[in-house]
Amino acid sequence: MSADLRELATEDERLVDVALGLMVRLRADPWLGEDLWERYNMRPIKDCRKLRFDLPGRRGRPRYRIVYRNEPLDGAPGLVRIWSVGPREDLIAYARAVTRITRESARRRRRT
């Protein structure tokens, strides 16, 4: 998490303020973020949520995300576990990279 925030600080120190401010708000309201489970009925993202954020006053779509999970998974969350803070582009790049690798290995498997 420290590494994510340091990375964010290299882009703009104010992003760290926004991200930490949101984390503080999550202590009071763990359901603040968007529920991914509702869109994708998949076990790995049960209780995972995302928050969109950006510099205050910046126009356009927020470019950064905080991804977190309320734990324990059942019942009232006792812990908000933040496991990723960073640019949305990184998530997109990650998805692209993994799907490319999966596609390649499926192709190789078909050949053999």
Add this chain to the structure above:
Amino acid sequence: MTRGDTTKSRTTNARSRGVRAGVPALTLEEGRQRLHELANRASRLVKPSGSLLDRAQSVGPYRRGGLLLVPEIDAMAMVVRLEQAEQERDGLLDELEDVGIVLLAQERLAEPTPPGRLIPLEELAREFGREHLLAE
């Protein structure tokens, strides 16, 4: 414009630099003389073309381009198509972002983190000199 003119223009155009192949080209003088006719013809169009360049007319010195005259209906249709494509792209990127989260979750959240390995928010805020945010 006659059919022969169009063919001639297209050939000239293909040889020219800076003008897209297939777009008829006019000299500045030709463009000046025919502007009224071109505008009238374009204003009578009722159906947009498939591509912005389908009915475009290039105008420039020695038919080398510089200006592109496009029927208004085609330009407006292109703007709508661009907006639609942008919306579609945004939607797809949203989907891809969520797929990225799912994949990361599979990798990172297989097991709950032992409490000892978590960084408390207070510690994180201290590390970045933002303790004041905790008081808000």
